[in-house]
Each structure stands twice: as structure tokens, then as C-alpha cells.
Amino acid sequence: MASTIQGQVARYLRDAYAMEHQSLTTLEAAEKITGDVDLEQTIRGHVTETKQHITHVGTRLEQLGETPSKLKNLAGKVGAVALGAGIVVQRDRPGKLLAVAYAYEHFEIAAYELLRRVAEKAGDTATVEVADRILAQERSAAEKLSWSFDAAVEASLEKTGATS
Amino acid sequence: MASTIQGQVARYLRDAYAMEHQSLTTLEAAEKITGDVDLEQTIRGHVTETKQHITHVGTRLEQLGETPSKLKNLAGKVGAVALGAGIVVQRDRPGKLLAVAYAYEHFEIAAYELLRRVAEKAGDTATVEVADRILAQERSAAEKLSWSFDAAVEASLEKTGATS
Numbered sequence: 215m216a217s218t219i220q221g222q223v224a225r226y227l228r229d230a231y232a233m234e235h236q237s238l239t240t241l242e243a244a245e246k247i248t249g250d251v252d253l254e255q256t257i258r259g260h261v262t263e264t265k266q267h268i269t270h271v272g273t274r275l276e277q278l279g280e281t282p283s284k285l286k287n288l289a290g291k292v293g294a295v296a297l298g299a300g301i302v303v304q305r306d307r308p309g310k311l312l313a314v315a316y317a318y319e320h321f322e323i324a325a326y327e328l329l330r331r332v333a334e335k336a337g338d339t340a341t342v343e344v345a346d347r348i349l350a351q352e353r354s355a356a357e358k359l360s361w362s363f364d365a366a367v368e369a370s371l372e373k374t375g376a377t378s
Numbered sequence: 379m380a381s382t383i384q385g386q387v388a389r390y391l392r393d394a395y396a397m398e399h400q401s402l403t404t405l406e407a408a409e410k411i412t413g414d415v416d417l418e419q420t421i422r423g424h425v426t427e428t429k430q431h432i433t434h435v436g437t438r439l440e441q442l443g444e445t446p447s448k449l450k451n452l453a454g455k456v457g458a459v460a461l462g463a464g465i466v467v468q469r470d471r472p473g474k475l476l477a478v479a480y481a482y483e484h485f486e487i488a489a490y491e492l493l494r495r496v497a498e499k500a501g502d503t504a505t506v507e508v509a510d511r512i513l514a515q516e517r518s519a520a521e522k523l524s525w526s527f528d529a530a531v532e533a534s535l536e537k538t539g540a541t542s
Binding site for chain 1: 382383385386473476477478480481482483484485487488489491492495496499520524527528530531534535538539540
């Protein structure tokens with residue numbers, strides 16, 4: 215049954231690949247409307263990391279036999295978590311943006327926690343390593359976002375004109 | 379300008395009220411498909427807490443002059459984060475469910491972190507207290523969910539027949 219569980223690893227990797235593309239789209243939209251220099255820098259840094267995650271996960275999928283055309287299809291797939299859809303239309307943008315980004319980082323953390331466990335059960339060390347490397351960056355991004363709660367409140371109040 | 383910032387507090391509270399209703403709907407749907415006893419218990423416990431959060435936030439809104447009919451409208455409002463929409467149709471349900479719930483808890487954590495800061499700036503101690511009390515329970519729920527990654531993987535593999 216080893217092939218079946220390895221099939222599950224590939225499935226988790228495909229989900230992660232689609233998830234990272236969705237993350238990239240959201241982060242790139244978010245970068246422009248943070249209203250705060252530090253938050254903008256956190257998001258910009260994580261855009262770069264997210265592009266690397268796409269490469270890492272895509273490479274591992276190719277190593278497992280996924281074709282480039284299938285990868286291309288995955289890139290356009292919308293995941294179960296339709297985050298970011300409401301960001302741009304929100305009135306209180308910096309705050310909402312931060313809450314959505316913070317939630318999405320934790321969706322990714324959970325996804326990689328699951329992937330690494332399935333890969334471990336399948337004895338797929340290469341995938342465990344990819345998951346661990348990305349997990350560290352997702353955790354760090356989530357922590358950095360949590361440092362911006364104060365700034366996001368300031369920026370949100372400023373946008374609504376309620377600064378005092 | 380004190381009334382303006384207090385207006386913002388009310389707005390954050392209204393968002394929280396809608397968010398908690400969305401959370402309740404998702405959690406009640408999730409409770410039935412966890413595939414694991416501990417995860418089911420965590421979710422059931424948080425359903426109870428979420429109902430209390432609705433009461434606490436609703437009470438504070440009423441104290442600030444919100445009418446019952448307006449509260450009723452808010453309860454049906456869908457937030458920016460359309461979580462849970464994909465849960466039931468997912469093939470790998472326990473894993474996806476956990477990832478979505480984990481993300482949603484962190485959306486709530488961020489929302490209350492923002493609310494407590496706006497309330498603090500407004501000098502609205504009663505709202506700060508409500509936010510802090512709920513925050514503690516959201517953090518605890520998020521932590522409990524993180525204990526279920528192993529079990530969710532087992533349950534997911536079992537559902538797909540790839541247990542070895």
C-alpha cells in the first residue's frame with residue numbers, strides 16, 4: 215500500500231501548490247494597501263518567500279512525476295479557503311487585511327503540518343524536508359504579522375478619520 | 379472626536395458579532411465530520427464558547443445602543459473570510475477541516491486583538507474586558523486544535539483508504 219500513501223503525499227503537495235499561488239495573489243494585492251511601512255515590508259518579504267515556496271513544492275511535485283501542464287492547472291485552482299476575496303472592498307482595510315493575512319498564514323501552517331506528517335508516514339524524507347523548511351518561514355511570517363496589530367489599528371483609524 | 383473613535387469600537391464589535399455567527403455555523407457543520415473523538419470534543423467545546431461570545435459581544439453592542447433588529451441583521455452577515463464554504467465538499471475532510479478551523483481561530487484572534495486596541499484608545503474598558511475574555515478562549519481553542527494534527531492525518535488517511 216506504499217504507493218497509495220505516496221499518492222496522498224502528492225495530493226497534499228498539489229493542494230499546497232494551489233494554496234501558495236492563492237497566497238501570492240492575496241499578498242501582492244495586500245502589499246499595496248497596508249497603510250504601514252513595517253507591515254508592507256513584512257508582506258513584501260513574504261511575497262518573495264511565497265515565490266520560493268511555489269518553486270520548492272513545484273520541484274518536489276515534478277520529482278514525483280507531475281507534468282508541467284498539470285502544475286499550470288493547479289496554479290489557477292482556488293482552494294477551500296477563499297481568503298482575500300473581501301480585502302479590497304473592506305472599509306477598514308489595514309486591520310482587515312492583517313486579520314486575513316494572519317489567518318491565511320495559519321491555514322498554511324496547518325497545511326504543512328499535515329503534509330509533513332503524511333510524508334513522514336510514507337517515508338518520503340525529501341517532502342518532509344520541504345515541508346519543514348517552508349513551515350519555519352510561515353511561522354516566522356505569522357509572528358511578524360502579529361507585531362503589526364498596533365500599527366494596523368493606527369492606520370485603520372487614520373483612514374476612517376477617527377484618530378483621537 | 380471621542381464619539382468617532384467610540385463609533386469605531388461599535389463597528390469592530392459588529393464585525394465580531396457577525397464573525398462569531400459565521401464561526402458557529404462552520405463549527406456546527408464541522409463537528410459532524412471530524413473523524414476523531416478528541417477533535418470532535420475540542421470543536422464541541424468551542425461551539426459552547428462561541429455561543430457565549432455571541433452573547434458577550436451582543437450584550438456590549440446593546441449597551442452601546444444597538445437595536446435587537448440590527449443585531450439580527452448582523453447575525454446573517456457573511457464576513458470577509460468565507461471560511462468553511464469548502465469544508466463539506468473536500469475529499470480529505472478531517473485534515474482540511476482542521477486547517478480551516480485553525481485558520482479561522484487565528485482570524486478571530488486577530489479581530490479581537492484589533493478590537494481591544496481600538497477600545498483601549500477609546501477608553502472603553504468594558505469592551506476591552508470582553509475582548510480579553512474572548513481572546514483567551516480563542517487562543518486556547520487554537521492551541522487545542524493544533525494538538526489534533528496527528529489524529530486528523532490518521533482520520534484522513536483512513537477515509538481515503540491509505541492507512542499504510
